[in-house]
Amino acid sequence: MRILIVEDEPTLARQLRQTLESAGYAVDSAHDGEEGQYLGETEAYDAVILDLGLPEVDGLTVLDRWRKAGHKMPVLVLTARDSWSDKVAGLDAGADDYLAKPFQSEELIARLRALIRRASGNASSELVAGGVRLDTRSGRVTLDGEPVKMTAQEYKLLSYLMHHKGKVVSRTELIEHIYDQDFDRDSNTIEVFITRIRKKLGADLITTIRGLGYSLQG
Amino acid sequence: MRILIVEDEPTLARQLRQTLESAGYAVDSAHDGEEGQYLGETEAYDAVILDLGLPEVDGLTVLDRWRKAGHKMPVLVLTARDSWSDKVAGLDAGADDYLAKPFQSEELIARLRALIRRASGNASSELVAGGVRLDTRSGRVTLDGEPVKMTAQEYKLLSYLMHHKGKVVSRTELIEHIYDQDFDRDSNTIEVFITRIRKKLGADLITTIRGLGYSLQG
């Protein structure tokens, strides 16, 4: 999953990035509203963390423009503590959740997870396909009840597929959602990791649709 | 389906081509207005993506000339962000849709699909003929409810026929819309694929009109 952070304050931005990366997300960050708006329009994110107090273009404006342009990705808004009006305005402008600063990283991660889950239309934090279960809270994967050890990258790939069960996911889409901005687009890593996942979880789990991409059975 | 890209900026042009090709379109590209105009007049496209800011001949001029010459293919105009006047002028000159740069590839594909669908007079993204259903979004085909596996080329051919249900489609037309510029025009591939499609979906679906081409029942 790939996240965009729009936050001008360098310390907080760095801290956020670290938290998210160690939770297994691919992270891009923007330091002002303009850059944030641009990235949000251009790149494919599974969620955005948006600070409302920004230089150049205000956070609310950015959010509003995204929504008007038809971008539907979940947005988690960061507000100053007890800034009730900000919160209301944010929800009005189309925020999906909000969090008052300061906050604990666990809470951020939890909310983010919930956001992404809701966006993909899943009710529980446990995703199931065939004999495979993936718990997004603990990051554990089991096959027929037996725990399976996954590496970070394998997990990300599998998780994205399971979030989009039934849909045909192109290689490009996978690359866009698993890696951040600068990544060599013609490389066969995706194939390699698909192979590795199949080796661990069985060959039937992931179906290849030749020329289009991969798909997980509903 | 075959698309013409008229875009002078090499990076964007390449990126567009890649996106479209991986979505299964045949792509030609022109790097300035003159070339674009020529191709648009000469070749048969199912849609055109036209950047307004072009060297040599301006995009609007090109569009205007096409329309005056009676070319009716759907045109998706790319405008600079918030360039309201461009948008208005574009729509005046006969653009069918517009998209502000920058944009996400997914959105481009979605709009293109909508454009082509509208042009062929279909309301939904699902095309039906006899017991055969084709969903242009997911790229799946079913016969009497049963999913049928189609190869990329078979799918393209079928899709074109279904978009032009009832009309008699000549072999030349099929070649022009399924392959891009450089393709050997005297080859019997079309016949081969027609045979294969009939084998998968039943012989009655596609009628041969001797000397003219093929046709799908309304």
Next chain:
DNA sequence: ATCCTCGACGATCAGAATCCGCATTCCATG
């Protein structure tokens, strides 16, 4: 009018060429 013949066009098949995905190995990094 009916039948026959011939030519043109379309259908089908088999094999060649090509493309695409897969596995494996290797190297870099931390």
Next chain:
DNA sequence: CATGGAATGCGGATTCTGATCGTCGAGGAT
């Protein structure tokens, strides 16, 4: 040492080509 990413060769699926076969229909002969 474990992991992630790059390079390579293999193998099967897909596409294309060329050859052959079948069929339709025009037009002439009866």
